[in-house]
Amino acid sequence: MDDQPRSLSASHSANPAQALRFQTVGFDLDGTLLETAPDIAGALNHALKIAGRPQLSYEEVRPMIGGGAKKLLARALAGPDGGRVPEGVLDPLYTELLDYYSRNIAVETRPYDGLMRALDQLADADIKLAVATNKLESLARELLGQLGMTDRFACIIGGDTLGTDRAKPEPDMLLEMERRCGGGPTAFVGDSIYDTRAAKAAGHPCVAVSFGYSTQPASELGADAVIDHYDELIGTLATL
Numbered sequence: 001m002d003d004q005p006r007s008l009s010a011s012h013s014a015n016p017a018q019a020l021r022f023q024t025v026g027f028d029l030d031g032t033l034l035e036t037a038p039d040i041a042g043a044l045n046h047a048l049k050i051a052g053r054p055q056l057s058y059e060e061v062r063p064m065i066g067g068g069a070k071k072l073l074a075r076a077l078a079g080p081d082g083g084r085v086p087e088g089v090l091d092p093l094y095t096e097l098l099d100y101y102s103r104n105i106a107v108e109t110r111p112y113d114g115l116m117r118a119l120d121q122l123a124d125a126d127i128k129l130a131v132a133t134n135k136l137e138s139l140a141r142e143l144l145g146q147l148g149m150t151d152r153f154a155c156i157i158g159g160d161t162l163g164t165d166r167a168k169p170e171p172d173m174l175l176e177m178e179r180r181c182g183g184g185p186t187a188f189v190g191d192s193i194y195d196t197r198a199a200k201a202a203g204h205p206c207v208a209v210s211f212g213y214s215t216q217p218a219s220e221l222g223a224d225a226v227i228d229h230y231d232e233l234i235g236t237l238a239t240l
Contacts, residue, residue: 015121015124015125016121016234016235016238017121017122017124017125017127017234017237018125019238020122020125020127020234020237020238021185022127022184022185022186022187022237023127023128023181023182023183023184023185023186024127024128024129024130024154024177024178024181024182024184024185024186024187025122025127025128025129025130025186025187025188025189025237026129026130026131026132026174026177026178026181026186026187026188026189026204027129027130027131027132027188027189027190028131028132028133028168028188028189028190028191028192028194028195028212029131029133029135029140029143029144030065030066030133030135030191030213031065031066031191031192031209031211031212031213031214032112032189032190032191032195032209032212033111033112033115033131034109034110034111034112034143034147035109035110035111035112036065036109036143037058037061037062037065037213038058038107038108038109039101039104039105039106039107039108039109040061040065040069040072040101041056041057041058041061041062042100042101042104042107043069043097043098043100043101043104044056044061044072044073044076044097046096046097046100047073047076047093047094047096047097047100048076048077050093050096051077051089051093053076053077056076061076062213063213063214063215064076065213066134066192066194066213066214067134067167067194068134068135068136068159068164068167069094069097069098069101069135069136069139070090070094073090073093073094073097074090077089077090077093098136098139101139102139102142105139105142105143105146106143106146106147109143109147111147111149112209112211112230113229113230114229114230114231114233115230117230117231118230118231118233118234119152121234122234123152128154128181128182129152129153129154130153130154130155130156130157130177130180130181131144131153131155131156131157132157132168132173132174132177132188132198133156133157133158133159134158134159134167134168134194135158135159136158136159136160137156137157137158137159137160137161138158139158140156140158141156141158144156154180154181155177155180155181157173157176157177157180159173161173161176162176168194168195168197168198169193169194169195169197169198169201170198170201171198171199171201171202171203173198174186174188174198174199174201174202174204175202178202178204186202186204187204187205187206187207187237187240188202188204188205188206188207189206189207189208189209189233190206190207190208190209190212190223191208191209191211191212191213191214191218192212192213192214192221193214193216193221193222195208195221196208196221196222196223197222199223200222205224205240206222206223206224206225207223207224207225207226207227207233207236207237207240208221208223208225208226208227209226209227209228210226210227210228211228211229224240225239225240
């Protein structure tokens with residue numbers, strides 16, 4: 001795996017991120033910064049087992065991720081017919097899912113290849129990094145903390161930070177991210193329609209990653225650009 005930081009030249013001119021116009025680059029978390037699906041699938045299957053429902057494979061869970069854990073659980077319980085799940089059923093299982101996930105949050109989760117190099121280059125160029133995720137803020141901080149990544153980010157905003165009615169695809173989280181990072185030109189990197197719609201509404205150029213959890217091809221998400229690997233991020237941001 002090539003996600004370890006690469007030694008950078010002492011000369012700032014060797015870092016292509018120095019030429020970027022952005023003062024802040026924000027990232028979604030699940031399916032963008034980190035491959036979290038294996039641990040999310042484990043927590044979901046724990047809740048489904050309690051409910052007496054069949055277990056789901058990693059391949060089945062992966063495209064269901066997006067919008068937060070409660071929506072994921074509701075999708076799984078609703079099944080292929082998409083029926084409505086009563087709150088009296090959903091809420092207790094959601095509590096079980098969160099409890100299990102918080103205790104098993106970084107068992108198989110890992111950064112995507114090339115990510116750490118890209119973050120190093122952006123930080124070396126004095127560009128602030130941020131996270132805006134529909135994951136609960138406490139879980140996002142716990143996960144990044146266990147992976148030793150928390151200090152890389154100037155701010156971490158979760159789906160409950162501003163209230164769930166203001167989570168992505170609403171622009172509020174991204175606007176707050178920009179404010180907390182001091183303002184100025186801001187770009188966002190994500191993997192879903194939630195991310196691209198929020199970025200567009202916030203007036204932020206957006207890069208979509210093709211390796212995330214979207215059920216749509218990345219080219220159809222409405223992003224300004226698409227990357228297939230984090231080695232492409234800096235050069236792509238330079239075109240925006």
